[in-house]
Amino acid sequence: METIAYAQIQELVMRLPVGKLPLAYSLLIELAEKESDELSPQVQFMLLPLAERQRIMARQAKKMVTHYVHSL
Incomplete structure (x- = not known):
């Protein structure tokens, strides 16, 4: 799997339309809350x-x- 830097994620988030930010935020929160080994x-x-x-x-x-x- 390719290594991805925080800056790449930030760049993608900055390109999102404002209307999609709540969805992106929800997805990121869900990912951050899950166990890393899960x-x-x-x-x-x-x-x-x-x-x-x-x-x-x-x-x-x-x-x-x-x-x-x-x-x-």
């Missing part, structure tokens, strides 16, 4: 090595094939 399952998955993600996806695909074969 990652969504999707983010946790994306942080896995590529080979592990491929293994998991292959296993899930195999299960789905079995499911669809039996449901016909």
